[in-house]
Amino acid sequence: xxxxxxxxxxxxxKPGSSPLTLRTQPETFPHASPSPSEPGTVTPxxxxxxxxxxxxxxxxxxxxxxxxxxAAAPAEPLGVGDRLYPYLGNPGYDVDSYTLDFTYTAQDxxxxxxxxxxxxxxxxxxxxxxxFTHGTVRSVEVDGLxxxxxxxxxxxxxxxxxxxxxxxRFRITVRHTSDPVYGKDQQGGWxxxxxxxxxxNQADAAHLVxxxxxxxxxKAVFAFRITAPNAYTAVANGLPTGAARHGATTTWTYxxxxxxxxxxxxxxxxxxxxxxxxxxxxxPLRDVVPAAAREALExxxxxxPDQIAWMEGKVGRYPFETYGVLMAQASTGFELETQTxxxxxxxxxTSPGYPAWYLESIMVxxxxxxxxxxxVTPRAWSDVWLNEGHATWxxxxxxxxxxxxxxxxxxxxAYGASDRWRAAGGPxxxxxxxxxxxxxxxxxxxxYDGAALVLYALRQEIGRPAFERLERLWVQRHxxxxxxxxxxxxxxxxxxxxxxxxxxxxxxxxxxxxxMPGHPDWKxxxxxxxxxxxxxx
Numbered sequence: 001x002x003x004x005x006x007x008x009x010x011x012x013x014k015p016g017s018s019p020l021t022l023r024t025q026p027e028t029f030p031h032a033s034p035s036p037s038e039p040g041t042v043t044p045x046x047x048x049x050x051x052x053x054x055x056x057x058x059x060x061x062x063x064x065x066x067x068x069x070x071a072a073a074p075a076e077p078l079g080v081g082d083r084l085y086p087y088l089g090n091p092g093y094d095v096d097s098y099t100l101d102f103t104y105t106a107q108d109x110x111x112x113x114x115x116x117x118x119x120x121x122x123x124x125x126x127x128x129x130x131x132f133t134h135g136t137v138r139s140v141e142v143d144g145l146x147x148x149x150x151x152x153x154x155x156x157x158x159x160x161x162x163x164x165x166x167x168x169r170f171r172i173t174v175r176h177t178s179d180p181v182y183g184k185d186q187q188g189g190w191x192x193x194x195x196x197x198x199x200x201n202q203a204d205a206a207h208l209v210x211x212x213x214x215x216x217x218x219k220a221v222f223a224f225r226i227t228a229p230n231a232y233t234a235v236a237n238g239l240p241t242g243a244a245r246h247g248a249t250t251t252w253t254y255x256x257x258x259x260x261x262x263x264x265x266x267x268x269x270x271x272x273x274x275x276x277x278x279x280x281x282x283x284p285l286r287d288v289v290p291a292a293a294r295e296a297l298e299x300x301x302x303x304x305p306d307q308i309a310w311m312e313g314k315v316g317r318y319p320f321e322t323y324g325v326l327m328a329q330a331s332t333g334f335e336l337e338t339q340t341x342x343x344x345x346x347x348x349x350t351s352p353g354y355p356a357w358y359l360e361s362i363m364v365x366x367x368x369x370x371x372x373x374x375x376v377t378p379r380a381w382s383d384v385w386l387n388e389g390h391a392t393w394x395x396x397x398x399x400x401x402x403x404x405x406x407x408x409x410x411x412x413x414a415y416g417a418s419d420r421w422r423a424a425g426g427p428x429x430x431x432x433x434x435x436x437x438x439x440x441x442x443x444x445x446x447x448y449d450g451a452a453l454v455l456y457a458l459r460q461e462i463g464r465p466a467f468e469r470l471e472r473l474w475v476q477r478h479x480x481x482x483x484x485x486x487x488x489x490x491x492x493x494x495x496x497x498x499x500x501x502x503x504x505x506x507x508x509x510x511x512x513x514x515x516m517p518g519h520p521d522w523k524x525x526x527x528x529x530x531x532x533x534x535x536x537x
Contacts, residue, residue: 074152075127075129075150075151075152075155075157076152076153076155076157077129077152077153077154077155078090078091078129078155080215080217082215082380082381082382083380083381083382083433084380084381084382084431084433084434084442085203085204085215085381087153087154087155088131088204088214088215088381089131089213089214089215089217089218090128090129090130090131090155090213091122091123092121092122092123092125092128092129093119093120093121093122093123093125093128093164093213094119094120094122094218095117095118095119095212095213095218095220096118096119096120096169096220096221097117097118097220097221097222097223098115098116098117098210098212098220098221098222098223098262098265099114099115099116099222099223099224099225100113100115100210100222100223100224100225100265100267101113101114101115101116101224101225101226101227102178102224102225102226102227102267102269103226103227103228104196104197104226104227104228104229104232104234104269105229107180107192107193107195107196107197108180108181108192109180110135110136110177110178110179110180110181111177111178111179111180112177113135113175113176113177113178113210114173114174114175114176115173115174115176115210115211115212116171116172116173116174117130117171117172117173117174117211117212118169118170118171119169119170119171119172119213120167120168120169120170121164121165121166121167121168121169121170122166123166124163124164124165124166125160125163125164125165126159126163127157127158127159128142128157128158128159128160128164128172129152129155129156129157129158130155130156130157130158130172130174130207130211130212130213131154131155131156131206131207131211131212131213131214131215132154132155132156132174132176132207132210132211132212133151133154133207133208134179134182134189134208135176135177135178135179136176136177137149137156137174137175137176138175138176138177139174139175140156140158140172140173140174140175141172141173142158142160142161142164142170142171142172142173143160143170143171144171144173145160145161146161147159147160147161147172154207156174156211158172172211174211176210176211178190178209178210180192180197182208188200188201188202188204188205188208189201189205189206189208189209190208190209191328191330191332191343192330193270193328193329193330194270194290194329194330195232195270195271195272195290195329196228196232196268196269196270196271196272197267197268197269197270198266198267198268198269198270198326198328198330198343199265199266199267199268199338199343200332200334200336200338200343201262201263201264201265201338202263202264202336203263203381203384203442204263205263206262206263206265207262209265212262213262214262214263215261215262216261216262216263216377216378216379216380216381216482217379217380217482218261218262219259219260219261219377219480219481219482220259220260221255221256221257221258221259221260222236222237222238222255222256222260222265223241223253223254223255223256224236224237224238224252224253224254224255224267225251225252225253226251226252226253226254226267226269227249227250227251227252228249228250228252228269229248229249229250230245230248230249230250231271232250232269232270232271232272233252233268233269233270233271233272233273233274233288234250234252234267234268234269235252235254235266235267235268235272235274235286235288235326235341236252236254236256236265236266236267236268236341237254237256237260237264237265237266237338237339237340237341238254238255238256238257238321238322238340239254239255239256239284239321239322240252240253240254241253241254241255256320256321256339256340257321258319258320258321258339258375258480259480259481260339260374261339261374261377264337264338264339264374265338265339266326266338266339266340266341266343268288268326268328268341270288270290270328270329271290271291272288272289272290272291273288273289273290273291273294274286274287274288275287275288275289275294275298275301277301277302277304277305278305279304279305279308279309279318279323280305280308280309280312280318281317283308283318283322283323284321284322285304285305285322285323285324286322286324286341287301287304287324287325287326287327288324288325288326288327288341289301289326289327289346290327290329290346293327293329293346293350296350297327297346297349297350300325300327300349300359300363301325303360303363304323304324304325304363304367307360307363307364307367307398308323308367310364310398310401310402311364311367311368311371311394314394314397314468314471315371315471315472315475316472316475316476318370318371319370319371319374319375319475319479319480320339320340320370320374320375321340322340323340323341323342323367323370324340324341324342325341325342325344325363325366326338326341326342326343326344327344327345327346327349328343328344328345328346329346329347330345330346331345331347332345333345335348335362335365335366336366337366337369337370337373337374337387337391339370339374340370342363342366342367342369342370343366344362344363344366348362357399357402357403357405358399360398360399360402360403361395361396361398361399361403362395364394364395364398365391365392365394365395366391368390368391368393368394368395369387369391371390371475372386372387372390372391372394372475373386373387373388373390373391375475375478375479375480376474376475376478376479376481376482376483377481377482377483378482378483378484379482379483379484380484381442382429382430382431382485383429383483383484383485384431384442384443384447385428385429385431385446385447385450385451385454385485385508386451386483386485386488388443388447388448388451389428389447389448389450389451389452389454389455390451390452390455390471392448392449392451392452393452393455393456396410396411396452407456410449411452411453411456412519412522413449414449414450414452414453415453415513415516415519415522415524416522416523416524416525417445417449417450417524417525418446418450418453418513418524419512419513419524420524420527421444421445421446421449421450422446422450422510422511422512422513423511424444424446425444425445425446425447425450426446427446427508427509427510427511428446428447428450428451428454428507428508429485429508429509430508430509431444431446431447453507453513454504454507454508455467456516457507457514457516457517458470458492458500458503458504458507460516460517460518460519461496461500461503461517462492462495462496462500466495466496469495470491470492470495470496473491473495474488474491477491485508489501489504489508492504
């Protein structure tokens with residue numbers, strides 16, 4: 001019977017619709033007023049010029065006037081100008097690290113939380129905008145001193161007592177709640193499981209959970225501190241650094257030493273079993289599953305070491321300090337490549353209807369994201385094809401090599417559908433923005449099999465040895481960093497020894513699918529009668 005495709009998902013509520021609650025809102029400190037030239041923005045400050053005594057009175061009157069205008073200027077939501085999510089991220093600073101502290105009591109009650117952000121100013125800052133909504137802010141401190149704060153759209157706008165000069169490092173501490181119960185138009189962030197919570201922040205939902213610079217261009221290291229009742233187990237990205245029991249609760253701590261985009265953060269709280277084993281070259285593996293289903297899921301968990309070895313044979317050493325799968329008892333309709341701990345629906349592996357090769361290919365899809373998307377992260381969301389195209393490519397290649405599912409057959413089918421996918425969702429490297437109210441609309445077939453088709457065409461054009469060398473160099477050169485489509489085209493050209501811009505541009509940005517090298521007989525197929533469903537994450 002036909003396979004039910006897995007789903008992708010979620011855009012962001014419109015600016016101005018924020019349910020952010022500010023429990024206490026200190027008055028703006030008069031010596032931290034924003035510049036009047038750009039009300040409410042993170043504004044560079046002008047260096048004061050020399051003043052002569054005889055102009056003192058006139059300048060003082062002018063300064064008083066400007067301060068009054070600035071004090072009245074409203075805070076505004078900012079963004080880094082992402083074409084698909086213009087209000088995500090914020091300018092003026094670069095985050096070095098996040099420390100997330102959550103206290104859990106029940107899955108339908110807000111968690112008490114403290115988010116600590118260590119950052120460096122990349123411009124002179126009067127205000128700092130953070131992405132955050134769907135929680136109550138209790139207080140904000142900057143470098144240990146109380147700071148003024150307010151909301152603007154889905155931003156938490158912080159005004160420290162003293163401006164922060166370009167190049168200066170600073171720490172923001174936000175005490176807030178993190179609410180796992182969402183309204184009609186809000187999805188993502190916390191996922192409520194049968195026995196607790198997990199996270200699913202892609203693409204624009206980390207700021208529903210904690211204050212952050214919620215854009216993949218600003219990666220940072222993470223530490224976690226999760227307190228929950230003793231019957232629960234808490235797991236997060238990276239490796240454990242301790243577990244301390246205090247009466248009826250236990251506090252679990254984790255640290256992930258590699259930079260990570262906010263959308264890839266993961267915290268699982270539930271009545272879980274943590275299954276440990278070793279992967280290639282002693283890599284510590286840990287899987288998180290419902291305790292009652294541990295034995296039933298073990299045959300699937302045991303496949304991970306060989307899958308990692310297979311991926312390492314294709315693109316090189318696994319990029320992080322640990323890996324594992326989180327099989328959550330939740331109905332999500334998607335799987336997700338949260339860094340070092342990929343999220344899966346438990347029912348995917350316990351319900352009949354899916355052949356083993358298909359389930360293994362999904363596991364490899366999320367595993368391959370650890371290289372493509374997690375270690376090498378897209379600088380903008382328009383570059384998402386670099387994530388999903390590569391994950392789909394290795395998913396299909398694994399199925400060819402282990403289950404005799406020919407890659408060429410899949411690519412020929414994708415070629416037939418590619419013109420329709422481009423018309424519906426845009427070309428692979430310039431996807432159309434998500435439709436209002438359609439939370440999974442960014443993740444269309446054009447950035448999955450449509451993008452894998454681009455990689456197939458490239459392999460056809462430059463040959464298998466050059467293509468395989470390109471893949472290894474790509475993940476080596478951009479490890480723990482961000483990269484763009486232009487970066488990929490430049491590296492492919494260098495490996496091929498010739499300029500590939502003219503070849504790749506129509507494949508990446510064209511409205512119509514170019515001819516496939518080596519397959520002049522491949523033609524676009526007629527549209528099916530039924531609408532094509534979205535593909536899995």
